[in-house]
Amino acid sequence: MRLNASSCASYVLTLTVILGSTNIYAAATERLPDSRSFTVIKKKSAPTTAESSALAHYSLGIVYDNQGMVDEAIKEYNKALKHDSESSSIHTRLGTNYLLKNRLADAIRHLKRAKEIDPESTKARTLLALIYTSQNKFNEATGEYQEVIRLNPGSIEVLTSLADLYVLQEKMDEAAGIYEKLLDKKEDSPFLHFNLALIYSRLGKIDLAEERFKRVIELKPDYIEAYLALGTLYEIKKDMSGAAAFYKEALDKDPLNKRVHYHLGSIYYRQKRVEEAIAQYEFLLKIDAEEIGAYVDLAYVYLSEKRNTDAEKVLKRADALDLKSERFFLAYGLTKSAQKEYTEAAHYYEKVLEYNPNNAQAHFYLGAAYERAKEIKKAAASFRRSIELDPQNADAYNYLGYMLVEDDKDLDEAMDLIKKALEFQPENGAYVDSLGWAYYKKGMIDDALTQLEKAVILEDADPVLRDHLGDVYFEKGSFEKARREWRKALELDPQQEGIKEKLERDL
Template sequence: VRLYVLEHQSEKGLAHLDHLLDERPDDLHAHVRKAQIYGDMKNFPAAIQELNDVLEARPNELRVRDFLGLLYEEMKDYDRAIATYQANLAIDPTFFDSVLHLGFVSYRLKRNNEAISYLEKAIKLNPKRTESYLLFGLTYFQMEDYQSAKTKLEEGILQDPANAELHFNLGTVLDKLNQFDEAVREMQQTLELDPEHADALNYLGYSYADRGIKFEEALDLTRRAVALKPHNGYYVDSLAWALYKLGRVDEALEAIQRAASLVSDDPVIYEHLGEIFLSREERDKARDAWLHSLQLDSTNESLKKRFREMGFGEPIPTISHQSSTLVP
């Protein structure tokens, strides 16, 4: 079955499992494997039906029900996911995975206090599982309580010093706390642990470029990020910004326009586009790019100030400033 799946022959894998289940209808692993294949195929109704059939006969299979909850999460049916995980805890309140997943769903729904409650319980149940600390950090980050996020991520690193995700997220928190040198060290540690951590490559490269330091390294880092994820518009924006800072404005324009075509609703990309147009003395296009940026984010006071300083008058975006005139 694994070979069929690896060779993208899922239907043959399902047929093999059906044959196996004809002979051994109670084979739990075969039922779960069918559900996994259906899930990979995005055939969620079939996957859910398969798991519900198992649970009807064996209602105490907590891992099966937890997998069912994950399928509901993937469908963004969070109410059913929550009910499914809570059904597990009604049977066994100490079942770690469902406690953790309730914390994650609560975080996704921005029910931060509920998330914290579940995550505190998860850490008490198993302090060695670092997912809890990572999710704690993300929850506090979402609450803009960066000091608490830092504390939890550092606790996680004590449990697992080689966890690249913990180091990366600690770096983002330290940046928010204006501890740039410490943030850089965490990003560098992330890349030592995982040289292809695209988020760390992008974050560090953009940070260097935006602060006006280490331009060549910034270019190398952002290029590596884009090579790993060429269709990530935010990474392409970082590459464009590094090129712009190096004075390579023609290449920067090509990259920033590609970024805008990949992410059409990001105000920072259009702010960068305006700066690049301005460096090419294309003032009308710079003005329109900035107006479009302000249309997407009217709270950007520094851009409004820059707009006035460039002699463009009052920055009043209207629906006429469309991105289609700025991006080929």
């Protein structure tokens, strides 16, 4: 989690919240330095000119801070430091502002110095912990937080930060322990109960998580995130009706919450309540006509129901509003593939890759579209690129292997590819068929028969598998068995003219 230009803004926002809680950015009248952190205040005698100058520049720096003028504040603090180099307050301020400017090395240097001057400075240690966390130096961050807790045992903010650090380190038991202790002090905090529930979820303690989320709702009935979390837990437990009930409760509190409508749409679809799922997504689009995700999800509902024309109509509505996204173009490509318009499908998959050239799924679908459009070389290149990006893409291995088999080229490589697919999904009937068909093409008829008989057991309603098995039986001289398989294939897909010809020829 190193800071970079893209993450700096969100990190600074987090920092600002924490700074507010530690009063580092309090108004100048509220933030006079104490005697341990500012040399001039330690002295009982009148301050020297240098000491007075240090305090003046320091105070002006605070004024600039309060106005958000960070660069000007840094200049004043550096001037103050020239007059009083042993002030932990000045070093802390400089460390803070350098952190805001993403000058982490300078921030660390000044915060360490502040800590050396004033070992009990919790502010400097807290900021150092934040920086160390951003640099993945979790042990150093943990040490700083633990020291802050020793100095200020009652700090809920710091204990929470330490717990979050443990979460980053995947030390869930330690994180849970801290939240449990915090709740001993502040049992009525819905925030603490919610975070502990999340940690219990990560630990697989679903029942304990459920109890905590329900406690959150008791304490704060409008805590929408708790309803969403409970809905998700019930989805994990495969209790879709229970999940839907929590999402509906959330809508009672916030009827226009888009995330809840997304969840309900998904739940209804999985319950085969297709029209209710459609209604949820359409309502989402009434709430926000430019919610591109709702158009895409609704299109997928229609596609899965083989309502391809309806899917295209939905996507055209989004297109008319000039709504574009990576998911949008992928859905459009799949729609065109379902309509057997493969050249158009390839166009949309290429659009996906303009958004994200490393989308392995898009490369796979592009390969499939090219293959259907008889552009075999392009198809092979797309499948190979998909495999490069996702070495566990079993479909890409199988499709490329099967394509090579059909083309009667590189049968040894084809078999290696198909076997690789089977390593990931050994009981996939389509993959077993591909291997059997490769054996058939190589003249290894007995091996082909073994694989194809297994394939139709795994996938008995696939006309291609039945056709292949019929061909092998025919090659073995088992003509009646061959005709039986071809008839089954024709029953499953009456449009297969090639099978009709086989039956007419060999009857």
